[in-house]
Amino acid sequence: MHIERIHVWDCVARFKQGIYATSRCQKSAIRGRVFQVLGTGGWKGFGEVVFPFSLPRQLEEQVIQAEKVFLSELVGKNIDHLMDRAEAFRAREAHWSSVAFALETTWYDLQGKQQNQTISSILHGKRSHRVTPYLSISVSDQQELKERLRSETEDAKVIQLKLTNQSWADDVAWIHQVLDHHPSVELLLADANGKWSVSQACEIISGCQDPRIIWEEPCATYSENAEVEQLTHQRVMADQCVGSMANAEKAVREKAVSVITIKPAYLGGLSTAQYLLNRCAEGGVRVRVDGPWCGGIGAAAVLHLAAGVEPELLIASCNLQAPLEASAMPGGVVVFPDGKISPPKGAGLGLREESLDERFGVPQAIYSA
Template sequence: MIIKKIEVWGIQMPFRDGPYAMSHVTQEVVYGRILQVHTADGQTGLGEVVFPPSLSVDERQRLIADEPFYLSSLVGKEVDGLIQLAEELCGSGRSWSGIVFGLQTAGYDLLGKARGLPVSNVLGGKLGNGVDDYFSISECSVERISERLEIAGQDRKVIQLKLGIGSPEKDVQQVGAVLRKLTERQILLADANGGWSVDTACEIISRFDDPRVVWEEACSTYDENTEVACRTGKPVMVDQCVKEASLARKAVDDRLVSSICIKPAFLGGLTVARDVRDYCANSGMKMRIDGPWCGDIATAAILHLAVGAPPDLLIAGCDLREPLVRERDLKGVIRFDGCRIGPPSGPGLGITLPDNVMGDPDAIYSIR
């Protein structure tokens, strides 16, 4: 399959209920880029570039300004060139990971369509029809947290609570308030997003002896999180402190943390994330597979990866569109009973862009 044309659109999706706060950054709008790759034989592949939440406006604009150099180089080449270019860009720095993810997603979408297979099969196969959809809460008051819990409902297996935004005592109060409302079968991911020191994390965690709590990314580095796990004896999940595949494998081999969060848009694309997923599966390490908040195309790609994890090891996935205001629904998520979700059916990602739904592209690269 020869690449004939690439169209690019910028997207902006504000948060529906106001700013979404984490310990290291507060987001008001999610920015991304949609890629549609056309082949000479009439196929189209979709990708979504996901920029890191902490990326500055200037950094984002610099990455967008570089698009003509690498996208124009793909025109006239085989589709495999998308995957190859993505692998080459992996070494360009962590801010490029979301671009690598978008390029690889378009490549896998095209490969799946060419083979008549969903992306989940191209990534190694599907082990379940759906995944538990966790519900994330980022609020400053116990009252607002309670309101969000009502929206989530008791059928929701996993609740994530953002911490590290206020004082440690406030974090303790919020965790206690959530635990009092959860059922015995629900799980709380208490997520500080790396916002605590080791001592603060240990002090807060020591206040609770509840098997429903998993302490997510208490500190900003892998070594700090493993120290917290060793000192407290409580389950600790590592997330964005695992910045590359080699550190993810180390986390699995060390066996000091209880679980790992796999984010393809941060690790460097679907290929690397699949390898980490399979390494976790072979070692019996529990995992969560998701990403930063994003649109339909990226969410679908991540769900295709998630359904290939062993169900008994997968803590949850996520509808990463949930808190966002989207101008259009590309139906990147299928909902099942019991707060479970999955990727669209059909070959590739299972998503098509209706004609003119995106408006005029920001840029077009084509064979002249």
């Protein structure tokens, strides 16, 4: 199959709660780029550039300005050039990994449709599972936390609580508020987004010894997070500090943290994320599979990866569309009555075989021979 045309849209989705805040930054909306690749024979493949949450706007624009060159060069080529181009982007600075993720997703979508297989079956070669999602809570004060807990957590088994780091006392109080008032919660991911020093992390963790807590990214670097787990003997999850393949493989080899997060958009695609998952399975390292908040294409791609992970290895995944307002973006997540989630059924990504022109309108750019 050869590439005949590529359509591109700029997509912006706002957060339902107005502002989504972490200890590093806050945003009212996320931005992405959507690719529709049309191949010979009428096949359509979809990909989504999922920008890192804290990526500066000038770097987003750098990627967008480069599209004219790298997408034009793909027209007329065999679809396997999507994977070749993705590999080249992985060798560049970290923010280009989001483009590699989009190109690989498009290739897997086209392959799945041609073979009448889901992306999950191509990646894992077996039947996929429904997965447990985590609910991410980002609030600015205790009253807002109380309201969110009352309105959204009835069925949540795993909650991620974004800590503000404004006050140690507030962070600890918020943690206890979740655990004391919601006994059905099986895991609380207390997310500091890497803002503490080792000594600060150890002091705070010593005051919260509940076995349901996993301390997510207390410090900025992998070595610091490993040290915190060693000193406190409490479970630590490495997140963005293992966003590169080198750091992630080191974490798997050393087994110095209890959980690592696998984000295909940061690792440069589904193929590299699958390779890392295989290493985790061999080493018995537990994982969470997710990524930055995004639209339905990116969300479905991530879930196809998560859905093939053995349940005893996967602590949770995520509905990456959940905190965003409904938009024209296709729905990439199926939510079941028991709260579990899966990607849509069907070949490739599982999204309906339709032209995205009908959803998004006139493309921002079209590349053709």
